Amino acid sequence: MAVIKRLPKYHQCLGKLLRQDVERISSQELSQLLGFTASQIRQDLNNFGEFGQQGYGYNVESLYNEIAKILGLNTVHNMIIVGAGNLGQALANYEDFETHGFKILALFDVNPRLIGLKIRGIPILDADEMDYFINRNDIDIAVIAVPSDRAPKVVEILTKTSVKGIWNFSTAEISTGKNIIVENVHLIDSLFTLSYRMNEEKLEERILKQKMKKVLNR
Amino acid sequence: MAVIKRLPKYHQCLGKLLRQDVERISSQELSQLLGFTASQIRQDLNNFGEFGQQGYGYNVESLYNEIAKILGLNTVHNMIIVGAGNLGQALANYEDFETHGFKILALFDVNPRLIGLKIRGIPILDADEMDYFINRNDIDIAVIAVPSDRAPKVVEILTKTSVKGIWNFSTAEISTGKNIIVENVHLIDSLFTLSYRMNEEKLEERILKQKMKKVLNR
DNA sequence: TAGATTGTTAATCGATTAACAATC
DNA sequence: TAGATTGTTAATCGATTAACAATC
Incomplete structure (x- = not known):
């Protein structure tokens, strides 16, 4: 579902409106702020319920809360x-996560020089204590920020814990037999996309040639 | 075009095959490795040219090189x-970028404590020298890793330089009048998506109810 | 030549947009 | 009640999949 990718945008935009004390908003107005069509917005929202009111539009606060609920932001994630x-x-320093209910309780590493240090008050602990810590502290999300060759080992340990979601920054392909949700952040893909788009102009000729060939074939 | 998002995957997969000295591969085999249908792979590749050969398949090395060219990876990016x-x-420490021809020449900061330090031999320079450095060193990509409130100022400076692409890690929405390509990495969106997917089960009931209502209406 | 596999057309599927009746 | 704007259906568009003729 392509809607899911748009939900965070809705959430962010409504948050902004809420802070500006905007009370109600129409799909038309949202359309201008978000760059999606009003029709699409109504369609998107209607997948999850009837949040609006004919002749009035949407109440910003209640829509914001509904979307937060859909995104699972109504509970704190450890x-x-x-x-x-x-x-x-770097991730531990992002205060943004905490603001949205994603609380970082600890970092783990194997490097004895790092163990014992604190980042913004968050302790770096010994990787050996990880599984114990997870089960003890009701952790439901683990962020993988180790080198890719270490990732499989980490995942193996995680599968034996209560963790329900993995946010993977390594290039390793992760598969857990269990029903743990994995979300990959492949930064290099994003950089390649940038590179592609910067290169697109030069490519035009080639792509056009290919398309023209097809048209001429008919 | 949804193809673009898949190109980095093709590239990565073919790189792996190349290192394993695989000479040729069919769309069928690629399909198994990548999880796309063979039909889609043939369709995707055919957008850019005729890289295969009937009865043979694709030559791994030449396809790899063709895709690299399409992604703009055949030239070094500063x-x-x-x-x-x-x-x-953290980004400066990612060696992966350099491996693919994305060379980091310098970091910039306003903090005097950081200026003068080096990361993996890459110098941290005074932000004031940025525009001069960019034009002097043929920089074509700038990575924005400053706090979001600082981003607009940075962008303003960048628009006056030779920079052609911006890789934006701040939450600021960036618009450059000029034809600079902007690629956003909104980490929080990715985390929200993970959260949504972890929450999906609990949501099922609600979504189903909504769908059922519609079906019953008919 | 026979077998394999592409390039390509046609069919299907899903997502987006347009239109409008329902209703606040 | 009249105006506004949703929820929802129908039309369009684009992307994926299936099928097969072309050809190595």
């Missing part, structure tokens, strides 16, 4: 970050 | 990272 290198530390 | 905080440093 997270750990596996790997306390630069990436792990 | 990058800078704006913001040398944890995120900037």
